[in-house]
Amino acid sequence: MSNTFGELFKLTTFGESHGEAVGAVIDGCPADLEITRDFIQKELDKRKPGQSEFYSSRKEKDRVKILSGIFKQKTIGSPIALLVENRDVDSSNYEKNRIRPGHADYTYHKKYGHFDYRGSGRASGRETVGRVCGGAIANKILEHTPMGVYGHVKKIDEIEANPSLKQIKENTYDNDLRCADSKKLEEMKKQVREVQQKNDSIGGEIEIVVTSPLMGFGEPVFDKIEAKLSHAITSIGAVKGIKFGAGFASSKKLGSKMNDEIRVNKDQAFFEKNDSGGMLGGITTGQKIHFRVPVKPTPSIGKKQQTIDIEEMKEKEIKIEGRHDPCICPRILPVIESMTRLVLVDLGMLADKLPTNQVE
Amino acid sequence: MSNTFGELFKLTTFGESHGEAVGAVIDGCPADLEITRDFIQKELDKRKPGQSEFYSSRKEKDRVKILSGIFKQKTIGSPIALLVENRDVDSSNYEKNRIRPGHADYTYHKKYGHFDYRGSGRASGRETVGRVCGGAIANKILEHTPMGVYGHVKKIDEIEANPSLKQIKENTYDNDLRCADSKKLEEMKKQVREVQQKNDSIGGEIEIVVTSPLMGFGEPVFDKIEAKLSHAITSIGAVKGIKFGAGFASSKKLGSKMNDEIRVNKDQAFFEKNDSGGMLGGITTGQKIHFRVPVKPTPSIGKKQQTIDIEEMKEKEIKIEGRHDPCICPRILPVIESMTRLVLVDLGMLADKLPTNQVE
């Protein structure tokens, strides 16, 4: 198992979906950083279930408790342990040996000799509570820099949002689909509702923009910023890939079109465009970092599916009743933002651009 | 800098494009594995320049020398050091302070106070010699399992190859574009030649298939197999993303279409299809692993481009003469295969599926 992420700024998460609690330990946060419980809670609220017709109806307050590392609302340089108790644990809808298609049941069973029929255990989306805890602390560190991480639901099915950066900043968290393009919101809602009524689910795409990145983040060869971000983000369940800048479209480009030419204005270098996604040779250029992430449809659906009983080794049908999100994109967005922030802080510390002992 | 990759099976690489040599140290290879210099050489020859009208005309024999770790053609459990001397070093075509668009010159200069005008130093594609050295050793370990890693150039520009697995295995390395679909080979050649004549370059896409993967590779949460592969492969220069299984198309799918249903045949479970890409919850299912990788056009082009002199901070034009690949796809393919093999061996060791001390 590998439940720790990061080299200098380290996040360790724990907790199963239907266990006592989920939580996180954040190690490597410098001392003297002001941070309140409310700030962390606000981040967690973004991924909380039960807030919308589009979210799992599981009733979790997801109230975070600070166990260590913060004293009188200031970090003290020791590990920050955060705890979120599981309250609304309902295991009644799970059938013990029936593998849910698209889930980790089958692979966990092969690896560990069992799978957690109560709601996927660590393979549940509930695992991401710990990631958002870590992302909140990282966010506080980034607040001391010019950098900002902003995301939105770029696509649901084929419906594509085309918001401005300003709209992304202002609108994303104003609606429960995290759509920053008000012209597309209703269409998206309609689509998700339709899918939901059919006991089915639908995928989408997330876009992330990092504004005003400092230069020099990213370590040559094996820990390029692309590599670290890719690792972080494809480690999230339901994510099926990632593309930076021009991404897959770069495969169709001529070099003369792909290369971002450089100019000078008042002794400052600038790039004419940003097909690179804000990184060259794995290191930030200072331009906006931007990338996109495909998210598969939630595998838990009410529709009848063909599967097996893993103990009897017999074919069975399954209808997953439970309480599931028809489209996981809105709730995965804050998780992707969180992982992005964790990577930025870790790379910033590795590159000597962010403090490791005390906030200056 | 981060020049070491892997946790139990570790590759460390070194060497600049125009320095004395490039090389690799592979640590964690079990003892008693038969391995010859020729075997490693054969892998290196796949990425060697100067073999084709489509490759950089730099003349390097890329002859590998074994410095340690192998005695009488058997590994002994100690680190395997491999060395490839740089012979045909021609630095005459480089202009000292002129930033090459699409290259790492600008970011290295910001991070390290200089950039290697002689041919990019560590940011050169020549760095990948070390990766292929590591991949060769990994390949030897995989030969003791049913697993195989096979790739091909899926696309150049918009031209898409659609070979069978058999064709991939048989044809890929039979032609210098690494195109496994004989019906598309000539079209691809024509396209690359055209681009080359215009002093330009073009991108493409690589596809990788892992056959007969063992089950249980991949560690839950942060070191899922997707995460490790993404990290490994997006750490290669010119790679702009990755997608697993249905990839970005999964964003447009219904759950009932995306989920791979499960059946039983003669007491063996099997999946009806493989949109997951061979992984669920970050762990191998035993189905083929498959993923695709966009590769940007080589940034070094003969065409005139707008740039700056970083010392004078003045706008300049640049035409990169040198010896450059019009399409880097064929030569990046063995690098992507190598990184895939490194990840598989490392995850196999982490999951207790491959030996770490002695080959049994």
Added chain:
Amino acid sequence: MSNTFGELFKLTTFGESHGEAVGAVIDGCPADLEITRDFIQKELDKRKPGQSEFYSSRKEKDRVKILSGIFKQKTIGSPIALLVENRDVDSSNYEKNRIRPGHADYTYHKKYGHFDYRGSGRASGRETVGRVCGGAIANKILEHTPMGVYGHVKKIDEIEANPSLKQIKENTYDNDLRCADSKKLEEMKKQVREVQQKNDSIGGEIEIVVTSPLMGFGEPVFDKIEAKLSHAITSIGAVKGIKFGAGFASSKKLGSKMNDEIRVNKDQAFFEKNDSGGMLGGITTGQKIHFRVPVKPTPSIGKKQQTIDIEEMKEKEIKIEGRHDPCICPRILPVIESMTRLVLVDLGMLADKLPTNQVE
């Protein structure tokens, strides 16, 4: 900060002495291991304060709560989070800016801009609760092997215990000084009481024996078993060194006396003696591992000491009232045993001698 230990079997600890709680996350424990709360509690009880006239009178039940990773008394392969709340937190006896000699106050203040005047925070011995939590899980894994870790208080001041291995196994935890040699127990008690009456403290020495170690633990060159054990054990506060086998006495030996000669009995190799301490070239020989550890006297003493007020930068006197152990040896013993177990499990997994996914 570095609050994670181990490569494959990872312990992360958190919590300050006077914060909400202390705890641990153990990652990498194989699935299907039977483990009860009581078993962990029993290990924790060994280092609990308030049990004896010789221990700090702080009243902590140190009741451990399992938050994750164990379901129906079996591990499930996911991280095991354990929590111990701080109950008897008394910060009244601490003076805010007065540096306590022999403590981490001064160095923490320099590094983090403050120190935790409430009882040392992470620099308190209370931090070791998390280590013992981890050690308990490791102990369960070792129970599935022939290996056993046994320690005792070898010395307090100049009084040296010389118990047999049998006595170490049977007597150590029968008395509150953890003295396995009944002939020396009273003398030790007398000595500690005397020191205590003078408001002073005294040091001692711990001895550890690992019985029936498996062969092949320890990785050549940088992660020799000595290196891993040294790292683990000198990371415990108050420990001032370590020596393996003949230790410092080996500096006075002739090679012909130091070398352990080898013989054969019934086709089994055996060593004539064990001055090596059970390790050669950093790898276990199969002989008993044995080493000794000097423990300094508790720095917190009631006696008047010369110090400074770090804010005023003025000389001051200090008498540390609080509730302190006159000799920390008995309570540090289970911590050293725990760290030893953690190292053995981690090295056993690295050497492929212990399972990482499922207990077989």
Added chain:
Amino acid sequence: MSNTFGELFKLTTFGESHGEAVGAVIDGCPADLEITRDFIQKELDKRKPGQSEFYSSRKEKDRVKILSGIFKQKTIGSPIALLVENRDVDSSNYEKNRIRPGHADYTYHKKYGHFDYRGSGRASGRETVGRVCGGAIANKILEHTPMGVYGHVKKIDEIEANPSLKQIKENTYDNDLRCADSKKLEEMKKQVREVQQKNDSIGGEIEIVVTSPLMGFGEPVFDKIEAKLSHAITSIGAVKGIKFGAGFASSKKLGSKMNDEIRVNKDQAFFEKNDSGGMLGGITTGQKIHFRVPVKPTPSIGKKQQTIDIEEMKEKEIKIEGRHDPCICPRILPVIESMTRLVLVDLGMLADKLPTNQVE
């Protein structure tokens, strides 16, 4: 195998005693550091064999070659690869299956299925060439700070040197026993000669002093400076322990005697003495760091010893002819200094006290 050491400043070593070459890759060295081949060579010359009647008569020039990472005598931020070819390889004196007592032959055979009868392979002292290469680079970084690492042979057998710090700095490398106390040098020489004439070997003790350490090096809990130094130094073959400051004597001390009281002079805090060894809570206090290390006698001796043939599993006698050091202390000293420097640089980078990208 674990042939990489360090987190931010990483040393990877390779090469067997009787293979082609030994060498090192140093990763994480900041750019723009002036460093010549001669500087590295000078460090290597300190551990070179064949220089003295007291050293192995193996004839190795140990001429170091720089393969990468340094251009025009300046580091460029990429990994520094250093190579030392093995020239005087004489395998004639080794018997193939006869286990040498006190060596790693037995344990390597158990772990890897063989041992390197040609001179121990990686378990040979020749492995330390790579450590000294790394230490040389670290030393260059430390030259940009006030810190200095100075060692000497404190003891051979019972003969104890008591030099002043000035003598250590000036005398240590003036004689081939690395004895800084001129009054004890002849006595030590006589003792080593006597032992040598008896075909035997003798142990000793090394003392290290770090002058003017910066404050704040060392990470709380698991990566205390003691822990990192212990790990580094007990990973060297022949080392049987370590003690910091008062060391084992601290076990006999009262708290009131052990604690280093603090005073103020002209607004500067200072400690009245230094029994702590320059570290509190695992972090440097700014006082001198000092520690001592016992070194066992060279296991290779000409005297007849009892052993086994590992293939026949029969008892045999062995006389090790070869070319061996009667006392390894003088040649292990630069290795211990090197490991100390590596730890200081790594901890300095972790604590943000030393640059990681460019030398400022």
